[in-house]
Amino acid sequence: MPITTKKYSNGEITVVWKPDTCIHSRICWTQLRQVFDPTKRPWITMEGTDTEKIIEQVRKCPSGALSYFRNEEEGGEGSTGNNVVKEAAEILNIKITPNGPILVNTDCRITHSDGTEEIKKGTTALCRCGASAKKPYCDGTHNAIGFQG
Missing domain, CATH: 3.30.70.20 (Alpha-Beta Plaits)
Structure with missing residues (x-):
């Protein structure tokens, strides 16, 4: 999709x-x-x-x-085709936000339960409340359901 x-x-x-x-x-x-x-x-x-x-x-x-x-x-010499500026992470930085998602602050490969893989660039917000309609990603539903954690 x-x-x-x-x-x-x-x-x-x-x-x-x-x-x-x-x-x-x-x-x-x-x-x-x-x-x-x-x-x-x-x-x-x-x-x-x-x-x-x-x-x-x-x-x-x-x-x-x-x-x-x-x-x-964009499109110039040395362009990666991605064209998005990001800061390189030397150490994997994962943040558990109060009452919100898990934030992974680096490029990562997500392997889904059906075996498909997806590369995510930059910061990725993973659902922690279990109510997201876009699992494994956060869609903000934690706010609507009053998730505490």
């Missing part, structure tokens, strides 16, 4: 949003409302602030639903 991807550019960078992987943590729009505003369409307005502030906020996305690439690097 293909993942929906939306792109927003300010000329310098392009922010990539994958709504199917978003866990609706609200970090993006509560910390940088002039760019990320879910009450508007489009909900991402790249002209709201400077490029570095947008990059800083995108890097805080706990699910990896938001990422970015620099436009001059």
Whole structure:
């Protein structure tokens, strides 16, 4: 099943949003409302602030639903075809969020129960409450059911 991807550019960078992987943590729009505003369409307005502030906020996305690439690097020499900037992890960083998902903060290979494999880039949010409709991934249902853990 293909993942929906939306792109927003300010000329310098392009922010990539994958709504199917978003866990609706609200970090993006509560910390940088002039760019990320879910009450508007489009909900991402790249002209709201400077490029570095947008990059800083995108890097805080706990699910990896938001990422970015620099436009001059897309398709250029040395391009990986992925075009998403990420920071290399020397040590695997896994975070158990209070009342929320397990966050795996590096590229990883997910092997599903039927044997199919999937490569996930950046941060991956895994369901911990058991109620996600997108298992093994978190879809934010923990908020609706009042998961404690």
